[in-house]
Amino acid sequence: MATENTVRSASKASSAGDASKNTVQSLEKGFRILEAFSAQEPELTMAEVARRSGLDNATALRFLNTLLDIGYVQRVPDTRLFRLSLKVPDLGFDAIAHSDLRTRARPILRAKGYALSDQETVSGLYVVAAPVLDVDGVPVAGLSVAAPAMNTSLDDFESTMAPAVVHAAIELARALQPSGGFTPPTLPTTVMRS
Known part of the structure; x- marks a missing residue:
């Protein structure tokens, strides 16, 4: 599923052309971070989130920290894992x-x-x-x-x-x-x- 999300996002970006001038790429990246989580794998490390969303580790970490600050992601206590919060x-x-x-x-x-x-x-x-x-x-x-x-x-x-x-x-x-x-x-x- 994560690979589908990455491929789907990449194909949208390449076919968007001039329409990309009217979009906010960072918002798209934020949603790709959220979509990296699934019912089968609800808890992921930062590196897994980065890989599934097609982002580098540093960018994924910044997005995860932002989503953590605004309440859409939680840290799993005593681990390096993240999960979606009930705010989603x-x-x-x-x-x-x-x-x-x-x-x-x-x-x-x-x-x-x-x-x-x-x-x-x-x-x-x-x-x-x-x-x-x-x-x-x-x-x-x-x-x-x-x-x-x-x-x-x-x-x-x-x-x-x-x-x-x-x-x-x-x-x-x-x-x-x-x-x-x-x-x-x-x-x-x-x-x-x-």
């Missing part, structure tokens, strides 16, 4: 929050008790989500929990977190109702894997 997925979550994904997910989440993502949305991250339904069973919000895939198995994550997320969604739905007479919709426990 926040960028993706912000994009998802403003996409049409919510509209497309409503009918699916209404029919299912919860949805489970096995790293399809964010590489290296399991996510379970449940809809918060109004009294008519219409989704008005959603709750989700995410965990790094390297810390647990998908089955353990699902069995531990799905019931808690569904329960929390039902409780939140109850709390959001005006007064009395609320009967939470019965949510099936069927899983929809994305």
